[in-house]
Amino acid sequence: MIQNLVDGILTGSIYSLAAIGMTMVMHMLRFANFSYAELLGIGGYAALVFDRLFAALVPALGVAIEPLTLTWALVLAMLVAMVITGASAVLFDWLVFKRIRAKADALSMVFASFGVALIVRNVITLIFGHKAELYSQDIAFAVVLSRDPMLLVKPDQIFTLVAALVLMLAFHLVLTRTTFGYALRAVAENPNLSQVSGVRLSSMVTAVWMIGGGLSAAAGVFYAMTNHLSPVMGHNFVLPVFAATIVGGIGSVYGAVLGGFIVGIASGLALMVLPSGYTPAMPFVIILAVLLVRPHGLFGEDRDA
Amino acid sequence: MSDTVLTIEGLEAGYVRDLPILRNVALTLRRQSLTTIIGPNGAGKSTLIKAIAGLVPVSAGRIMLDGAEITHLRPDRMGELGLAYVPQTDNIFRQLSIRENLALVMRRMPDRASRLQELLGVFPALEPKLGDRAGSLSGGQRQMLAVAMALARRPRVMLMDEPSAGLSPKITAEVLDLARGLTGQGVSILLVEQNVKQALRVSDHCYILAEGRNQLDGPAAQILSDPVVGEIYLGGKRVGAA
Amino acid sequence: MIGLISYIAFFATMAGIMAIAVLGLNLQWGNTGLFNGGVVAFFGMGAYGTMILGGRPEAEQFGGFELPFLIAFAGGILAAGLMAWVVGKLTLRLRHDYLAIATFGVAIAFESVTRNAEWLTGGAKGLRGFPRPFEAAIGDGFTYGLVFLALVLAVLIVVYVGLERLVRAPYGRVLRAIREDEVAARSLGKDPARMRLQAFIIGSMIMGAAGGLYVTFYAFVSPQDMAPILTFQLWAMLIVGGAGNNRGAVLGAFLIWGAWTLSGFALARYAPASMQLYAGSVQYILIGLVIVGMLLWRPQGLVPERIGKTFNDRAAKAPTNTGAHQA
Amino acid sequence: MSTPVLSTKGLTRDFGPFRAVDGVSLDIRPGTITGLIGPNGAGKTTFFNLISGALKPSAGQVLLNGQDITGLPPEALFGKGLARTFQIPRPFRRMSLLENVMLAPQGQRGETVLGALFSRAAVRAEEARLRDKAMGILEFMTLGKLADHPAGQISGGQMKLLELARALMGDPAVILLDEPAAGVNPSLTRVLIERIEELNRRGTTFFIIEHDMDFVMRHCDPVIALAEGKVVFEGTAAEAQTNPLLLDAYLGAAE
Amino acid sequence: QDCAVKVGVVYPTSIDWGKPIAATALWVTDMINEAGGIDGCKFEAVLRDDQSDPKVGVDAAKALVDLDKVQLLLGTVASGVTIPMLTSVTAPAGVMQMSCCSSSNRLTQIAAEGTTKGLWFRTFATSNVQASVAAILARDSGYKTISILYKNDDWGQDIAKLAAAAFEAAGVTVVGSTAITDGQPSYRAEVTEALGAKADAVYMAIYPKEGISVVREWLSLGGTQNIIGTNSLKSDEFKEAVGMRYLANFQGTDTSTPRTDSATAFVDAYTAQFGAAPSGPGLPNSFDAAAIALLAYAAAGKDAKGADIAAKVPMVTDPAGEKIGGTVEGFTKALALLKEGKSVSYQGGTGAVVFDANGDVSAPAVAWAFGDSGIEEKRYIPLEEVGAFMDSMAK
Ligand SMILES: Nc1ncnc2c1ncn2[C@@H]1O[C@H](COP(=O)(O)OP(=O)(O)OP(=O)(O)O)[C@@H](O)[C@H]1O
Ligand SMILES: Nc1ncnc2c1ncn2[C@@H]1O[C@H](COP(=O)(O)OP(=O)(O)OP(=O)(O)O)[C@@H](O)[C@H]1O
Ligand SMILES: CC(C)C[C@H](N)C(=O)O
Numbered sequence A: 001m002i003q004n005l006v007d008g009i010l011t012g013s014i015y016s017l018a019a020i021g022m023t024m025v026m027h028m029l030r031f032a033n034f035s036y037a038e039l040l041g042i043g044g045y046a047a048l049v050f051d052r053l054f055a056a057l058v059p060a061l062g063v064a065i066e067p068l069t070l071t072w073a074l075v076l077a078m079l080v081a082m083v084i085t086g087a088s089a090v091l092f093d094w095l096v097f098k099r100i101r102a103k104a105d106a107l108s109m110v111f112a113s114f115g116v117a118l119i120v121r122n123v124i125t126l127i128f129g130h131k132a133e134l135y136s137q138d139i140a141f142a143v144v145l146s147r148d149p150m151l152l153v154k155p156d157q158i159f160t161l162v163a164a165l166v167l168m169l170a171f172h173l174v175l176t177r178t179t180f181g182y183a184l185r186a187v188a189e190n191p192n193l194s195q196v197s198g199v200r201l202s203s204m205v206t207a208v209w210m211i212g213g214g215l216s217a218a219a220g221v222f223y224a225m226t227n228h229l230s231p232v233m234g235h236n237f238v239l240p241v242f243a244a245t246i247v248g249g250i251g252s253v254y255g256a257v258l259g260g261f262i263v264g265i266a267s268g269l270a271l272m273v274l275p276s277g278y279t280p281a282m283p284f285v286i287i288l289a290v291l292l293v294r295p296h297g298l299f300g301e302d303r304d305a
Numbered sequence B: 001m002s003d004t005v006l007t008i009e010g011l012e013a014g015y016v017r018d019l020p021i022l023r024n025v026a027l028t029l030r031r032q033s034l035t036t037i038i039g040p041n042g043a044g045k046s047t048l049i050k051a052i053a054g055l056v057p058v059s060a061g062r063i064m065l066d067g068a069e070i071t072h073l074r075p076d077r078m079g080e081l082g083l084a085y086v087p088q089t090d091n092i093f094r095q096l097s098i099r100e101n102l103a104l105v106m107r108r109m110p111d112r113a114s115r116l117q118e119l120l121g122v123f124p125a126l127e128p129k130l131g132d133r134a135g136s137l138s139g140g141q142r143q144m145l146a147v148a149m150a151l152a153r154r155p156r157v158m159l160m161d162e163p164s165a166g167l168s169p170k171i172t173a174e175v176l177d178l179a180r181g182l183t184g185q186g187v188s189i190l191l192v193e194q195n196v197k198q199a200l201r202v203s204d205h206c207y208i209l210a211e212g213r214n215q216l217d218g219p220a221a222q223i224l225s226d227p228v229v230g231e232i233y234l235g236g237k238r239v240g241a242a
Numbered sequence C: 001m002i003g004l005i006s007y008i009a010f011f012a013t014m015a016g017i018m019a020i021a022v023l024g025l026n027l028q029w030g031n032t033g034l035f036n037g038g039v040v041a042f043f044g045m046g047a048y049g050t051m052i053l054g055g056r057p058e059a060e061q062f063g064g065f066e067l068p069f070l071i072a073f074a075g076g077i078l079a080a081g082l083m084a085w086v087v088g089k090l091t092l093r094l095r096h097d098y099l100a101i102a103t104f105g106v107a108i109a110f111e112s113v114t115r116n117a118e119w120l121t122g123g124a125k126g127l128r129g130f131p132r133p134f135e136a137a138i139g140d141g142f143t144y145g146l147v148f149l150a151l152v153l154a155v156l157i158v159v160y161v162g163l164e165r166l167v168r169a170p171y172g173r174v175l176r177a178i179r180e181d182e183v184a185a186r187s188l189g190k191d192p193a194r195m196r197l198q199a200f201i202i203g204s205m206i207m208g209a210a211g212g213l214y215v216t217f218y219a220f221v222s223p224q225d226m227a228p229i230l231t232f233q234l235w236a237m238l239i240v241g242g243a244g245n246n247r248g249a250v251l252g253a254f255l256i257w258g259a260w261t262l263s264g265f266a267l268a269r270y271a272p273a274s275m276q277l278y279a280g281s282v283q284y285i286l287i288g289l290v291i292v293g294m295l296l297w298r299p300q301g302l303v304p305e306r307i308g309k310t311f312n313d314r315a316a317k318a319p320t321n322t323g324a325h326q327a
Numbered sequence D: 001m002s003t004p005v006l007s008t009k010g011l012t013r014d015f016g017p018f019r020a021v022d023g024v025s026l027d028i029r030p031g032t033i034t035g036l037i038g039p040n041g042a043g044k045t046t047f048f049n050l051i052s053g054a055l056k057p058s059a060g061q062v063l064l065n066g067q068d069i070t071g072l073p074p075e076a077l078f079g080k081g082l083a084r085t086f087q088i089p090r091p092f093r094r095m096s097l098l099e100n101v102m103l104a105p106q107g108q109r110g111e112t113v114l115g116a117l118f119s120r121a122a123v124r125a126e127e128a129r130l131r132d133k134a135m136g137i138l139e140f141m142t143l144g145k146l147a148d149h150p151a152g153q154i155s156g157g158q159m160k161l162l163e164l165a166r167a168l169m170g171d172p173a174v175i176l177l178d179e180p181a182a183g184v185n186p187s188l189t190r191v192l193i194e195r196i197e198e199l200n201r202r203g204t205t206f207f208i209i210e211h212d213m214d215f216v217m218r219h220c221d222p223v224i225a226l227a228e229g230k231v232v233f234e235g236t237a238a239e240a241q242t243n244p245l246l247l248d249a250y251l252g253a254a255e
Numbered sequence E: 001q002d003c004a005v006k007v008g009v010v011y012p013t014s015i016d017w018g019k020p021i022a023a024t025a026l027w028v029t030d031m032i033n034e035a036g037g038i039d040g041c042k043f044e045a046v047l048r049d050d051q052s053d054p055k056v057g058v059d060a061a062k063a064l065v066d067l068d069k070v071q072l073l074l075g076t077v078a079s080g081v082t083i084p085m086l087t088s089v090t091a092p093a094g095v096m097q098m099s100c101c102s103s104s105n106r107l108t109q110i111a112a113e114g115t116t117k118g119l120w121f122r123t124f125a126t127s128n129v130q131a132s133v134a135a136i137l138a139r140d141s142g143y144k145t146i147s148i149l150y151k152n153d154d155w156g157q158d159i160a161k162l163a164a165a166a167f168e169a170a171g172v173t174v175v176g177s178t179a180i181t182d183g184q185p186s187y188r189a190e191v192t193e194a195l196g197a198k199a200d201a202v203y204m205a206i207y208p209k210e211g212i213s214v215v216r217e218w219l220s221l222g223g224t225q226n227i228i229g230t231n232s233l234k235s236d237e238f239k240e241a242v243g244m245r246y247l248a249n250f251q252g253t254d255t256s257t258p259r260t261d262s263a264t265a266f267v268d269a270y271t272a273q274f275g276a277a278p279s280g281p282g283l284p285n286s287f288d289a290a291a292i293a294l295l296a297y298a299a300a301g302k303d304a305k306g307a308d309i310a311a312k313v314p315m316v317t318d319p320a321g322e323k324i325g326g327t328v329e330g331f332t333k334a335l336a337l338l339k340e341g342k343s344v345s346y347q348g349g350t351g352a353v354v355f356d357a358n359g360d361v362s363a364p365a366v367a368w369a370f371g372d373s374g375i376e377e378k379r380y381i382p383l384e385e386v387g388a389f390m391d392s393m394a395k
C-alpha cells in the first residue's frame, strides 16, 4: 500500500515534469499537442548521442554521481539535449504550426500535431532503430527506506521528484510573479491584444517552445535513466502526460504537477482494486472522476468566462 | 517638427484578401489634437484604427507616424513608437488580475509603481479590485481598465475605439475630459465614438466614414452644427431606412 | 480485371464503413462541437453488440444468441446508443480538450474490458463466428463482396440523407448555435444539455452502425480493433474532408483511407528492396506528411462548412435593400 | 394598478465576500418601458443575469406574472416569454446573421429530430415564414445586406444590433435589454427606439439598462437606479435627473 | 528468364520485432530463387506491413490476393490480425496462408470447423508445449512458488493460463499472476504487485519491448533472479539491456527439434546473413514457414492454386522423405527431388516440422539460457517427455 503510493509519486514525477511543459504549450498555443510527448524521445536520444560523445572525449565525465546512475557526461548531455529539443520544437512550430495557426482553428492544429508525431517517431526509428538503448548498463538498485512496511525507492527517482518540484515552483513563480509570465498568459488569452500591449508574439511562442522542449527533454532523460530509451517512448507518454495536464487544468503549473502525481498514484494503486489487465484504464477513470467534480481540472480556468 | 503627427494616405485594408473594407481612406491627425471619427455601424471605423495599429493587413496606401512610415510594422512595435490603442471589444485580459493587466503593459517602465498610483487616481473604481480577475469586472469597469492600460505607457498618440461605450454618463464625461486634457500634455488622440454629441463637444476635428470611405471632415464644432450631418449621423432625424 | 474490381469493392466497403462513422462524428463535432476522443468505443460497442447478439454460441462464453442479422445489427446500434447516453450524461458538461480526454478514457476503459472480460468479450482472443447476411445464398466469393458493398453503401446513403435533413433543418441550426455559444443559445430558449446529449447519442449510434457492419464484414472482432488509432483515423478523415460538411466527411473518409492503403501499396510496389523493411516507418512518415501537408494546404478541409446554408434554397431569399447608411 | 409582470423580492447575489446585488425588490408593471440606471459596477447586469436565470441568486425570489421562476434556467424562461440581450454581444460567430435570428423562435417544428426528418413540407413552410420575418427584422436593423455574412465578422455595433434582432424575433412578452444603444450609431438608435415603442404599444414590456441619458429621459418610465447593489431611486425620468444622489454619483456634473 | 511468381508476405514491419521476421522470409525467398526457383521462374515476395492493425493487415492481404493475384500468403504475427485475414480474405479466395507466429488456440478451432478448407498452416506450436516445459523447469529447479507476469494479449493470456495449470500440476504453487499491457510508460506498479507475492521464481511470458522495462524494474527492486522466460525473450537486445550478470539464473523455453544440426545451422546461417544472432521471437519459425510454403509451391508448379500448394505441403514435410536442410544446397536438392515427385523431410530452424490436420505443429522443446556468445541451449526435452507431462496433467 505505502509502497504503491510512493511508487506512484515517483513515477508521477516524470509525468509532472513533462506536464509542466505540456500545460504551458497547450495553454499558450491553445491546442492539444500530440507531438509534445515526442519531444521526450528527441531529448532522450539527443542526450544519448552527446552522453556517448562526452564520455568518449573526457572519460572522467563518465563516472556516476553517487548514489545516482547519472554521470557528469549525462548531465552535460542533458543540458545540450534540452536546448536541441527546444530548438526542434521551435522548428516544428515554424515549419508547421505557425502556418496552420495563421489560417485555421485549433482542431487542425491538433491533427497537424498528430501528423508531426508520426513523422518524428518514425524518423527516430529510422535513425536509431527499434532497439532499446540505455545510458548505463547498470541497474540502479533500490534502497530500502523501511522494512516494515517494506519501502523501496531508487535514488534516481528521488532526484527526479526533487527536480520536478523545484521546476514547478520556479515556473509557477515565473508565471505569476514576473511580467514575462503575465505576457505568456496574456498571449494565451488574446494574442492580438497582447501584441498591442507590446508583447512580441513570436518571441513568446519561441520561449514557450524552448521551455516546453527543455522540460520534456529533461523528462525524457530522467525516464530513460530509470527505464530505457525506445523510439516509441514518446508515444507511451502521450496519454499520461495529457491526463496529468487535463486533471491539473490547462495552464496551471501546480495543476500539472499535481496531475502528474495523481496519474502516477492512480496507476500505482490501480492494482490494489482492479485485476492487473485493467490498470491502463485506471488513470482515465480517475480523470473522469476529477472532471466530474471539476470540469476544468483542479486548477483550470474556464476560458469562456 | 511638422504639425501633423499621423498621416494616412490612400489606405486600402481588409480582413480577407481581395475584399477591402477600407477604400482610399485619407486622414491626418494634428499634433496635440483630439480628432474623432464617426460613422454608421459597420462603416469601417474600427477597421481603420486596427489598420493603423497593425492588426489588419494593409493592401495599399501608407500610414506615417511623425514622418516615418509604420504601414507594415508589427503591432508590438507600435508601443515603442509611442502609439497606444484601446480596442473596441476584447480589450482586457480576463484571466489576469487588474494589477497584472496593468503590470503587463508597463513592464518596461522604470517608474511603474508610481505610474500605477497615478492611473488609480484617474480610475478610483479599479483600486478595490486590483487583485481580482479582470473577467469579473462590470462592462464599464472593463472599459476603464482598457483605457488605463493604453494610458499607462504615456503614449504620444492614442487610438481609442469607443472608449465610452458602456460607461456611465459621469465616467464618460470624465474619460472624454481626460482625453481632452491629455492633448494639453502633448498627446494626440484619434477617437472613434458613437456617443457623437458628447465626443464632438471636446474634439478639434471630425472625420465621417461610411462604407469604408471618407465622407466628410471638418472642425468638430462645424460638423456638430451642420444640419445635414446631424440628420444623417447624429440621430437628428431619420433618413432612408427600409 | 475481376481482381481489380474485387479489390476496389473491398476498398470501398472499408472506406464506406469508415465514412459512416465519420458522419456520426461530424454530427458530434462538426455541428455540435463535441470533441469525442473515444470514437472507437462507440464503434466497438456496435461491433461487439452485434457480434454477441448475432454470433454463434461458444463454451464458457456469454452471448452467441444467433439472432438474425438485422436484429443483431439493430441491437449493436442500440448498445452504442445506450453507452452514449450513460457517457453523455456523465461527460457532456465538459468542454473541448477536457471532454476529449474524458471520452478518450472511456475508450481506453472499453478496450480494457474487451481485453480482459473474457466471459463477455472473449478477451484478447476476440469474438468470432458470424454468419454474414445472404452469405449462404451467394457464397463468399466475388459476388458477395459486391453485395456487401451495396449493403454498406445503402446504410451510408440512409445515414447521409438523414443527417443532411437533420443538419439543414432548424435542428442543425440549434446544434450549431450551441456549438458557437452555449450561454447565448440558452438565453434564446434552447436547452444545450438535452440537444447535446441527443446529438451525442445519434452520432454514437451511427458509429455503432459502422462497427456493426465492420464485424459483419470480417466476422471477427478483437481488442486489436479497439486501438485508439481508429479514433485518430476517423478524426483525420473529418478534418481533412472538412468538419461541418457531410460531403466533406465522406470524401475525407475515402481519401484518408485511400492514402493509408495506397502508401502501403506504393511502398510494396516501388520502394527498393532494401527499403522494404523500413516500409512501416516510411509509410507512417508518408501518412504524417500527407496529413500535415493537407492541413497546410487547406486547413479548413477540402469541403469546408458553408455558413448560412439552411433548409430552404438560398435563392428563395428576397433581394435585400438597406438604405439607412447610404449617405 | 395592474399586477406586475415581473417582480423581485429581496434578490441578492454574492461573489465571494462581495455582494453585487443586495436585496433588490422591484415590480415591473406590464406595458412599461422601465429604465435601469446606475454607476458602473452597480450590479445592473448581475441583476439581469439573476432574473434571466444566467446566474443563481444567493437569496431572494423572482416572479414572472406572479409565478415563482427563481433559479429556473434561461432556456426555460425564454419559453415563458422572457428574453434578454447581452451587454457584451454574444453572436453565434460561425453562423450567418439570418441563421442567428431565425434560431430565436421557440418550439419550431424542425427543431426536433422527428420533425426535421419526417415533416419536411411543414418545416419548409415554417422556415419560409421565419425567414421572411427574420429578413424583415434584419432589414430594419440595417443588417439586411449582411444576412448571409458570418456573425463573427461584423462590426461591434452591428453585433449589438444583431443581439437585439434575436431578442425581437422571439416575440417575447418581456424583454430585458442590456445597454442596447451603447456602440450603436445615434441615427440607428432612433430607429431602434421607434421600434421599441411600437412593440411597447402592442403590449411588450421592456426593461432596459442604459447609460445614454437622452434615451432614458425620453423613453423610459419609470426609471430605477441601482447603486452598490441596492435600489437607490425609483421614479420618473425627470425626477431622476434632479435627484441629488444620482447627480453626484452617476450623472456627474457634466449633465 | 523474366517471369516471376508473386508471393504475398504480410508482417508487421513497423513493429520492432516484426522487421526481422519479415527479413527472414525475404531471405528464404532469395535462397530458394538461388536454388532454382519455380518452373524456371523466380519467386517475387511482395511484402506488406500490417502495423499489427487488423484493418491494415486485411487490406494488405486483400490487395495481394486481388491485385497481385498471389496464391500463397505468408503471415502474420498477431493472431488478432491473422484471423480476419484468413477468414475474410485468403480462405474465401482459395489462397493458402502460412504464418510463422500466430499461436492462438482459436486458429485450431477455426481449422477444425473446416472454415480454412485445409489452406491454413503455422510453424508455431500452440502454447501448450512451452507452458509444460516451463513447469518441468520450475519443478526440476526446486522452486516451490512462482509468480507469473504475462503480456496482456491473445498469446499471453493463453500461455499464462496454460502455464498456471502446468505449474500446479508440477507441484509449483502459483502465487500471483499479473498482466503486462504493452505501451505503458512504466511497469512499476505491476512489478511491485508481483514482488509482493515473494515467490521463489518468476515466470515471464512477455516480449523484449516490455520485458526490458519489467525485468530491470524487477531486479532493481530486489526481485529474484530465478526467472523462467518464454521464447519471446530470446533476444540479444533483451540480454544486453538487462545484462548478463543478472541473467545467470534465467531459463528460457522454446519449441525445438530432435537434436539435429538444423537448428544450429539456422543460427549460424542467420548470423552470417544478418551479422547478428537470431534474436526476437519467431525467427526460425518465419524461416521454416517461408521455406516449406515456397518448396510446396515450387512442387505444385507456377500455375498452381492455393489448394494445389497446400496439397504439396505434406510432400515437403514427409518424415519418410530425404532429409534436406535450410540452405541453398538443401533447397536445390529438395527442388530436384520434388520435381521428380519424391517427397522430402525438411529440417529447419525449428527442426523437422510436421503439420497435423489443422495445420498445427507439435514440437519437442528446449531449455535455453543466455550465454556470453549468445543464446545457448541447455537442455533438450524430447517430445515424449513433453507429451508425458501433458498427459499427466490431463490425469
Ligand atoms: N463573476 C463575477 N465574479 C466576481 N465579481 C463579479 C462577477 N460579476 C460581476 N462582479 C462584480 O459585481 C459588480 C456588479 O457588476 P455588474 O456587471 O452587474 O455591473 P453593472 O451595473 O452592469 O455595470 P456596468 O454599467 O459597468 O455594466 C462589479 O463590481 C463586478 O466587478
Ligand atoms: N473580423 C472580421 N472579419 C471580416 N470582416 C469583418 C470583421 N470585422 C468587421 N468586418 C467587416 O468590416 C466592416 C467594418 O467593420 P468595422 O468594425 O470597421 O465597423 P465600425 O465602423 O467600427 O462599426 P461599429 O460602429 O459598429 O463598431 C463590417 O461591416 C464587417 O462586415
Ligand atoms: C509469440 C508471438 C509471436 C505470438 C503472437 N503474439 C500471437 O498472437 O499469436
Ligand SMILES: [Mg+2]
Binding pocket: B045, B046, B047, B088, B161, D155, D156, D157
Ligand atoms: Mg467599431
Ligand SMILES: [Mg+2]
Binding pocket: B138, B139, B140, D044, D045, D046, D087
Ligand atoms: Mg453591465
